[in-house]
Amino acid sequence: xxxxxxxxxxxxxxxxxxxxxxxxxxxxxxxxxxxxxxxxxxxxxxxxxxxxxxxxxxxxxxxxxxxxxxxxxxxxxxxxxxxxxxxxxxxxxxxxxxxxxxxxxxxxxxxxxxxxxxxxxxxxxxxxxxxxxxxxxxxxxxxxxxxxxxxxxxxxxxxxxxxxxxxxxxxxxxxxxxxxxxxxxxxxxxxxxxxxxxxxxxxxxxxxxxxxxxxxxxxxxxxxxxxxxxxxxxxxxxxxxxxxxxxxxx
Numbered sequence: 182x183x184x185x186x187x188x189x190x191x192x193x194x195x196x197x198x199x200x201x202x203x204x205x206x207x208x209x210x211x212x213x214x215x216x217x218x219x220x221x222x223x224x225x226x227x228x229x230x231x232x233x234x235x236x237x238x239x240x241x242x243x244x245x246x247x248x249x250x251x252x253x254x255x256x257x258x259x260x261x262x263x264x265x266x267x268x269x270x271x272x273x274x275x276x277x278x279x280x281x282x283x284x285x286x287x288x289x290x291x292x293x294x295x296x297x298x299x300x301x302x303x304x305x306x307x308x309x310x311x312x313x314x315x316x317x318x319x320x321x322x323x324x325x326x327x328x329x330x331x332x333x334x335x336x337x338x339x340x341x342x343x344x345x346x347x348x349x350x351x352x353x354x355x356x357x358x359x360x361x362x363x364x365x366x367x368x369x370x371x372x373x374x375x376x377x378x379x380x381x382x383x384x385x386x387x388x389x390x391x392x393x394x395x396x397x398x399x400x401x402x403x404x405x406x407x408x409x410x411x412x413x414x415x416x417x418x419x420x421x422x423x424x425x426x427x428x429x430x431x
Contacts, residue, residue: 182208182269185277186221188233191290194297198290200279210270214257215240215247217269234293240265242406245343249294250281255345255404263343263406283344285353286391300390301342301358307386308379309362311371330368337365339407346401346409352393357401359383360417361409367420377427380420 183206191198205221212220215237222232238244247264251257257267272278282290287300326334340361347353363380366372372379395414402411 182206182210182272182274184208184217184269184272185275187277187279188294189281190233190293191282192292194289194291208269210268212269213240213265214249214251214267214269215265234291234295236295237265242266243341245341245406248283248343248345248348250283250348252279255283255348256343256406261406261408263341266406283348285344285347287353287355288344288347296344298342298344300392301344301355303390304355304359304383304386305362308375308382309366310375311366312374313371324370326369333412334365334368337361337368337409337413340365340405340409341407343406345404345406347392349400349404350393350396351398351400352396353391354395354401355387355392356395356414356417357405357409357411359387360413363420364413364416367416376420377424380417380424384417384421 183204186203186205187200188203189198190201203221203225205217205224208217208220215235218233218235225232235247235249237247240247242263242265245263248256249264251264251267256262256264258271259267280294282288282294283296283298288296288298291297338361340358342358344358346357347355350356363383366379367376399411402409
């Protein structure tokens, strides 16, 4: 299999980036997309050229660090998969593949396809936590949780924080990410003590960091590798409105 690659190259955060074209032959269709990039970098290194910088870690669709914008879609073609779960069989022989980093003011490019996603960490620091007493682990049945709520909390908790929702949104909104993190804890009794401050502080931090407002187009849900539902955004709005009347931001 032969592919033509159009890849965004940018030496550092301050430099002006541009697309560069490459051709790669002998690609096995069972290769993952990241293995294809590994093959490209091996070729570039042998030619004495600078390899393409891209981020990855687990390669199992768990960490979310591998996110790339491929042919106009976060994580590329396919439903509910991260870039590391994308395989070359999804492309045609001779096809041109355009590869870009996440685009968004809160995600500045570090180099080539790597972006700085510390903005998500700052949002989590603002309220994505619960207070617990230290000591031995409590009995798991001490605090009963209704199954429908635990299931919904789990559905929100599978968010891997990859940033695909931001990349998919024309306003670079992080609403789906924030909603998943707020919703997960709002549904559980352990999250109640900080519930009011959590919604206010996380939304305030999201706005402060330059994320845009929700477009209500549903692009975030459509491109989320974990299928996070827009239902959680509705719950975030509910939590935020309740808190607005009863709690001051920190």
